[in-house]
Amino acid sequence: MTHAERLDRLAEIAVRIGxxxxxxxxxxINAPLDARALVQRLAAHAYxxxxxxxxxxxxxxxxxxxxxxxxxxxxxxxxxSWLFDGVAKALDQGAAMLSISGSDPMLLAGCDPSRIxxxxxxxxxxxxxxxxxxxxxxxxxxxxxxxxxxxxxxxxPDDAPDAAVGRLWDAIFKVSRIDEADPVGAWRAHVARxxxxxxxxxxxxxxxxxxxxxxxxxxxxxATDHLWAGGAVEAANGAxxxxxxxxxxxxxxxxxxxxxxxxxxxxxxxxxGSLIEGISVRFEAGRIVEAHASAGxxxxxxxxxxxxxxxxLGEVALVPEASPVAxxxxxxxxxxxDENAACHIALGQxxxxxxxxxxxxxxxxxxxxxxxxxxxxxxxxxxxxVTATGAVVPVMRRGEFTL
Numbered sequence: 542m543t544h545a546e547r548l549d550r551l552a553e554i555a556v557r558i559g560x561x562x563x564x565x566x567x568x569x570i571n572a573p574l575d576a577r578a579l580v581q582r583l584a585a586h587a588y589x590x591x592x593x594x595x596x597x598x599x600x601x602x603x604x605x606x607x608x609x610x611x612x613x614x615x616x617x618x619x620x621x622s623w624l625f626d627g628v629a630k631a632l633d634q635g636a637a638m639l640s641i642s643g644s645d646p647m648l649l650a651g652c653d654p655s656r657i658x659x660x661x662x663x664x665x666x667x668x669x670x671x672x673x674x675x676x677x678x679x680x681x682x683x684x685x686x687x688x689x690x691x692x693x694x695x696x697x698p699d700d701a702p703d704a705a706v707g708r709l710w711d712a713i714f715k716v717s718r719i720d721e722a723d724p725v726g727a728w729r730a731h732v733a734r735x736x737x738x739x740x741x742x743x744x745x746x747x748x749x750x751x752x753x754x755x756x757x758x759x760x761x762x763x764a765t766d767h768l769w770a771g772g773a774v775e776a777a778n779g780a781x782x783x784x785x786x787x788x789x790x791x792x793x794x795x796x797x798x799x800x801x802x803x804x805x806x807x808x809x810x811x812x813x814g815s816l817i818e819g820i821s822v823r824f825e826a827g828r829i830v831e832a833h834a835s836a837g838x839x840x841x842x843x844x845x846x847x848x849x850x851x852x853x854l855g856e857v858a859l860v861p862e863a864s865p866v867a868x869x870x871x872x873x874x875x876x877x878x879d880e881n882a883a884c885h886i887a888l889g890q891x892x893x894x895x896x897x898x899x900x901x902x903x904x905x906x907x908x909x910x911x912x913x914x915x916x917x918x919x920x921x922x923x924x925x926x927v928t929a930t931g932a933v934v935p936v937m938r939r940g941e942f943t944l
Contacts, residue, residue: 542720544710547710547714547719547720548578548579548582549582550719550724551579551582551685551713551714551717551719552579552582552583552585552586553582553586554717554718554719554724554725554728554786555583555586555639555683555685555786556583556586556587556589556590556639557586557590557725558725558728558729558783558786559639559683559685559782559783559786560637560638560639560681560682560683560782560783561637561681561683561780561781561782561783562587562590562591562592562637562681563590563591563637563681563778563780564590564591564592565591565592565593566591566592566593566635566636566637567592567593567594567595567596567631567635567636567637568587568592568594568595568596568636568637568638568639569596569598569628569631569632569636569637569638569639570583570584570595570596570597570598570638570639570640570641571598571600571638571639571640571641572597572598572599572600572640572641572687573599573600573601573602573641573642573643573644573687573689574599574600574601574602575643575687575689575690576641576643576687576689577599579641579687580597580599580641583595583639584597596631596636598628600644602644602645602648602689602691605644605648605814606648606649606652606814608660609649609652609653609656609657609660610652614656616660617656617659617660617663618659618663619663620660620663620664620666620667620668621667622667625667625668625670625671626670626671628671629670629671629673629674632671632674632675632679632680633674633679635680635778636680637680637681637682637780637782638675638680638682638683639682639683639684639685640682640683640684640685641684641685641686641687642684642685642686642687642875642876642877643686643687643688643689643692643875644689644691644692644814645689645691645692645694645695645814646691646692646695646811646814646816646874646875647691647695647814647816648691648814649813649814649815650814650815650816652814652815654815654837654839654840654843655839655843657813657814657815657840657843658839658840658843658844658846660813661812661813661843661844661847661911662843662847662910665847665910665911666910668910669910672890672910672912676890676892676893676912677777677893677899677900678774678775678776678777678893678894679776679777679778680776680777680778680780681776681778681780681781681782682776682782682784683782683783683784683785683786684784684785684786684877685717685786685877686713686875686877686878688706688709688710688713689706690702690705690706692709692874692875693705693706693708693709695874696708696709696871696872696873696874697709712869712871712873715865715869716787716865716866716869716878716881717786717787718731718787728783731772732772732773732783735771735772735788735789735791736771736772736773738769738771738791738942738944739769739770739771739772739791741944742769742791742793742859742926742936742944743768743769745926745928745934745944746928746929747763747926747927747928747934748762748763748927748928748929749761749762749763749799749926749927750763750857750924750925750926750927750936751924751925751926751927751933752804752884752917752918752922752923752924753922753923753924753925754805754807754918754919754921754922754923755805755921755922756803756804756805756821757802757803757804757805757917757922758802758803758804759800759801759802759803759804759824759917760799760800760801760802760927761795761799761800761854761857761886762795762796762798762799762800762801762827762905763793763794763795763796763799763857763905764793764794764795764796764797764891764895764896764904764905764906765796765904765905766896766897766898766901766904767793767794767895767896767897767905768793768794768894768895768896768897769791769792769793769895770791770792770793770892770894770895771788771790771791771792772788774894785877785881787865787866787877787878787881788881789860789861789864789865789866789867789881789882790858790859790860790880790881790885791858791859792856792857792858792859792892792895793856793857793858793895794855794856794857794891794892794895794896794905794906795827795854795855795856795857795886795891795905795907796827796905797827797850797853797854797855797891797902797905797906797907798826798827798853798905799826799827799905800824800826800827800828800853800854801824801825801826801827802823802824803821803822803823803824804821804822804824804886804917805819805820805821805917806818806819806820806821806915806916806917807883807916807917807918807919807922808872808879808882808883808915808916809872809874809879810837810841810876810913810915810916811874811875811876812840812844812876812913813840815837815840816836816837816874817834817836817837817838817840817841817915818834818835818836818837819833819834819835819836820832820833820834820841820915821833821834827853827854828852828853829845829852829853832845844888844911844913845888847889847909847910847911848909848910848911849909850889850890850907850908850909850910851888851889851909851910851911852888853888853889853907853909854886854887854888854889854907855887855888855889855890855891855892855906855907855909855912856885856886856887856891856892856895856912856914857885857886857887858880858884858885858886858887858914859884859918859924859936859937859942860880860881860882860883860884860885860918861937861940861941861942862883862918862919862920862939862940862941863941864881864882866878866879866881866882867882867883867940869882876913876914876915879916880914880916882916883916883917883918883919883940884916884917884918884922884924884937884940885914885915885916885917885918886914886915886917887912887913887914887915888909888911888912888913888915889907889909889910889911889912889913890907890908890909890910890911890912891906891907891908892912918937918940919940920939920940921939921940922937922939922940923935923937923938923939924936924937
């Protein structure tokens with residue numbers, strides 16, 4: 542199969558299985574400028590599926606970096622709320638959204654961390670109406686990736702540029718099941734397995750999860766009426782979508798006030814063009830009270846200072862070492878992929894589908910302008926489920942499920 546054929550197959554799967562565009566529905570596509578070839582294929586498949594209109598919104602890494610080098614100081618407290626309000630209005634009126642990740646993970650290397658933090662806070666506030674619609678699954682949406690040169694160079698720094706891009710595409714196609722004889726059937730079978738795992742975990746009704754490993758001894762209390770989810774999601778409009786492609790996680794809602802202990806990241810976190818490595822934090826009563834990082838510490842501390850809920854958890858997720866992303870042996874420096882290679886926690890906003898009846902602060906749901914996942918699992922980390930009576934049930938050993 543040629544690269545063009547594989548790219549077209551990725552676009553078809555993204556439209557049919559990922560966002561699942563409905564007849565007569567508008568589709569908004571957010572993408573890096575380098576992903577134009579994929580966006581063109583997505584548009585063709587979306588129109589074949591009956592989309593009323595495809596609206597692409599492109600971003601350019603060079604222009605984004607230029608801001609942090611050349612703009613006046615007041616620029617970093619500004620965000621184009623008019624743009625995000627417009628997208629939120631489209632989603633509220635029934636449009637679907639498809640986002641393509643692939644920006645250079647080191648885009649803002651060397652830029653002023655205080656500028657990065659201010660811009661991220663302004664952006665998070667401006668995007669709140671749009672994020673609320675997305676996190677509540679009021680409409681169908683999905684995220685996939687495109688192998689841009691900057692991203693490929695970050696993953697394969699010793700390769701020639703063209704070779705790096707080719708290797709990254711091979712990895713993306715493999716973990717996205719594009720190379721399967723029947724990709725649609727492979728995705729549906731995978732979703733069924735994730736659903737079975739969610740049913741098993743929901744049946745146990747754990748009060749907490751306990752993570753233990755190098756640098757980690759963390760108890761994550763679970764919210765009242767929490768629900769495990771993973772794979773496909775039925776949006777409020779009835780469309781069944783796959784929010785993340787790839788996806789290997791099952792996830793649920795922590796109680797915002799019941800997280801205690803220490804935890805160390807097992808993979809780097811790339812957020813907003815900045816690399817954060819060696820994260821270690823201590824939680825007390827649900828909140829981070831100590832935070833350290835060997836690289837990008839100022840950016841990380843600014844992130845958890847976005848608002849009161851940014852230093853608390855909105856998600857806890859379990860991912861086995863046997864996942865295709867983990868088996869690739871790569872650190873993608875892209876959260877969409879790295880979060881599907883390891884168990885992880887997310888700072889910030891809780892997700893409505895993880896609580897019966899939707900988010901409710903009285904039952905432990907966290908609220909924030911951000912939702913940022915970072916990885917805490919590995920083959921050296923064990924996970925136990927703790928019942929309301931204190932009974933301990935092994936859930937994962939050495940990074941693999943035992944349930």
